[in-house]
Amino acid sequence: MKPETFIKLFEEMVDIKIQLQLAASLKLNPELSKMLAEKRETDRRRLEQIRAELIQFLS
16 A cells, blocks of 8 residues: 555545544434434444555554
8 A cells, every 4th residue: 555545544534533523513403413324324334444444554
């Protein structure tokens, strides 16, 4: 893995974490809450993929 790829993955991970934190602190109507819950699940799966790639790179 190139250093540029590593940095992009790291930046994506940080961005997703910030989005998750912000979404958790918002009070929204039920429809938006449902959409955000689905997005959080997608984000969590992507975070797992990023972690796996970073672990593979560092191993």
